[in-house]
Amino acid sequence: MSPARKKAKIAIYWLGACGGCDSAIVDLGGSLLELAEKVEIVLWPAVLDFKYDRIRSLADNELALTIMSGCVRNSEHREMAELLRAKSRLVLACGACACFGGTPGLANLRQKGEIISWVYGDAPTVVNPEGERPQPTCRVNGTELHLPRFYDHVHALHQSIEVDYYLPGCPPPVDLLLGAISALLNGKLPHRGSTLAPQKPLCDSCPRAASKPARLEIRTIHRCHEVEVDPTDCFLAKGVICLGPATRGGCGGTCLAANTPCRGCFGPVEGVRDAGARFLSSLAALIAPEDDEKLRELLEAIADPAGYGCRFTQPVSILGEQSCADDNEEE
Numbered sequence: 001m002s003p004a005r006k007k008a009k010i011a012i013y014w015l016g017a018c019g020g021c022d023s024a025i026v027d028l029g030g031s032l033l034e035l036a037e038k039v040e041i042v043l044w045p046a047v048l049d050f051k052y053d054r055i056r057s058l059a060d061n062e063l064a065l066t067i068m069s070g071c072v073r074n075s076e077h078r079e080m081a082e083l084l085r086a087k088s089r090l091v092l093a094c095g096a097c098a099c100f101g102g103t104p105g106l107a108n109l110r111q112k113g114e115i116i117s118w119v120y121g122d123a124p125t126v127v128n129p130e131g132e133r134p135q136p137t138c139r140v141n142g143t144e145l146h147l148p149r150f151y152d153h154v155h156a157l158h159q160s161i162e163v164d165y166y167l168p169g170c171p172p173p174v175d176l177l178l179g180a181i182s183a184l185l186n187g188k189l190p191h192r193g194s195t196l197a198p199q200k201p202l203c204d205s206c207p208r209a210a211s212k213p214a215r216l217e218i219r220t221i222h223r224c225h226e227v228e229v230d231p232t233d234c235f236l237a238k239g240v241i242c243l244g245p246a247t248r249g250g251c252g253g254t255c256l257a258a259n260t261p262c263r264g265c266f267g268p269v270e271g272v273r274d275a276g277a278r279f280l281s282s283l284a285a286l287i288a289p290e291d292d293e294k295l296r297e298l299l300e301a302i303a304d305p306a307g308y309g310c311r312f313t314q315p316v317s318i319l320g321e322q323s324c325a326d327d328n329e330e331e
């Protein structure tokens with residue numbers, strides 16, 4: 001067998017994704033070129049043209065690894081996730097969308113019909129006088145074409161297929177990505193189901209933590225643009241909501257370095273079931289209202305509580321978790 005044929009085969013695939021996770025892989029730069037020398041990339045639609053039939057023709061478990069980003073929003077996503085799962089010895093959920101549903105998961109706060117009406121009718125930028133809507137099937141030059149079925153809910157990857165390892169972030173930082181890919185290809189793995197990122201909350205590694213009082217009391221809540229925060233100040237100490245206490249660290253503090261509070265893209269810390277509930281309980285412990293009226297005012301200052309608490313994790317939250325059964329039943 002030639003050396004080239006001995007290379008491990010890998011796939012990199014996006015489901016309901018923005019492409020940011022693929023950009024993070026491209027950002028591996030020279031390390032990506034070294035990786036490409038050692039493995040055979042048999043599928044990477046964001047970068048190169050491949051045919052799905054090539055994947056269908058592989059034997060089960062022939063791929064050493066599939067790196068999958070994005071959420072499962074429609075039947076094509078699930079079909080590809082299931083196909084790649086069958087062909088792969090390991091599947092890495094890459095990025096917040098694959099791990100938790102990500103920002104697309106906030107769509108679960110709306111009904112499917114509401115979303116369709118907004119996107120194809122009610123949004124102010126839409127011009128659609130005939131009220132056209134996408135049809136599941138249509139005929140073009142005598143050929144019947146099909147659109148993937150739009151599911152009722154957004155799902156994280158593990159709600160559709162078995163996932164071996166998780167790498168959160170929006171997108172994951174390059175150092176963790178490289179470490180994860182190396183570990184997965186070299187077999188240096190923690191137990192199956194692990195998240196390949198630090199276990200402690202972001203506050204533990206935040207350079208602003210020194211300015212966070214030991215006993216913090218929040219009396220007013222500001223949005224970012226309403227208050228000037230020094231680059232060394234703890235956001236929470238200034239009354240700006242920061243999810244650092246409830247979010248897994250390891251992101252490298254990119255947002256904090258840009259004077260922007262943490263929004264929680266690394267998901268909950270180890271052992272915490274629900275990132276949003278953890279955020280609310282840690283916020284409640286810090287709020288020091290003088291009376292009920294002040295408390296109401298303070299809570300009303302949170303412009304978008306669901307957006308703050310579940311921005312990346314709604315599909316896997318206790319309140320928002322939806323079994324795939326409803327979408328499966330309509331298959």
Ligand code: SF4
Nearest residue numbers: 018020095096097170
């Ligand atoms: S995790 Fe973030 S960067 Fe990755 S696909 Fe989702 S939205 Fe894009």
Ligand code: SF4
Nearest residue numbers: 203206234235242244
């Ligand atoms: S709350 Fe935010 S700014 Fe303050 S220490 Fe934690 S991560 Fe840093």
